[in-house]
Amino acid sequence: MQYKLLYIGCLILGYALSVISIGHTQEPLPFQQIGMLDAIFLQQQRIVIYDTSFSFPTDTPVYHFKQNIDNTKPNLRQSASQQVLKPGMRLGYTAVYNRGTQNGRVIQEVWILPPGQLSSLE
Numbered sequence: 001m002q003y004k005l006l007y008i009g010c011l012i013l014g015y016a017l018s019v020i021s022i023g024h025t026q027e028p029l030p031f032q033q034i035g036m037l038d039a040i041f042l043q044q045q046r047i048v049i050y051d052t053s054f055s056f057p058t059d060t061p062v063y064h065f066k067q068n069i070d071n072t073k074p075n076l077r078q079s080a081s082q083q084v085l086k087p088g089m090r091l092g093y094t095a096v097y098n099r100g101t102q103n104g105r106v107i108q109e110v111w112i113l114p115p116g117q118l119s120s121l122e
Contacts, residue, residue: 028072029071029072029092030063030065030071030072030077030092030094030109030111031092031093031094031109031110031111032093032094032095033092033093033094033095034090034091034092034093034113035049035050035052035090035091035093036049036050036088036089036090036091037049037085037086037087037088037089037090037091038050038051038087039087040056040082040085040086040087041056042056042058042082042083045057045058047085047107047110049091049093052105053103053105054095054103054105054106054107055098055103055105055106055107056082056106056107057106057107058082060082060107060108060109060110061079061109061110062079062080062081062082062084062085062109062110062111062112063077063078063079063080063109063110063111063112064078064079064080064111064112065092065111065112065113065114066078066114067114071111080112084112085110085112089112089113090113090115091110091111091112091113092110092111092113093107093108093109093110093111094107094108094109095107095108096108
């Protein structure tokens with residue numbers, strides 16, 4: 001009888017641990033898409049990511065993505081300058097459609113992603 005109770009207890013513990021591990025997910029990402037920066041034209045307020053051109057206003061925030069913090073919390077974000085953006089960088093970004101712009105696509109914010117650590121994000 002004790003072995004049966006021990007066996008049932010182990011099953012319950014195993015189930016509880018599996019539920020906990022399934023329930024634990026990665027922190028939400030602060031951006032919608034990931035892409036490679038092809039070109040940036042600060043004077044023209046334009047950026048090209050994966051061959052798609054976006055309007056890139058001068059007040060568009062740029063951040064460094066850090067995997068060891070909750071990047072969705074504004075007080076933990078590390079800001080960067082638009083001038084540090086270079087072709088070949090991997091970026092996280094959020095874009096919207098705005099009929100009042102030249103091509104309709106506007107970048108709302110950009111995240112500079114660390115090299116070699118994208119597999120856990122994508």
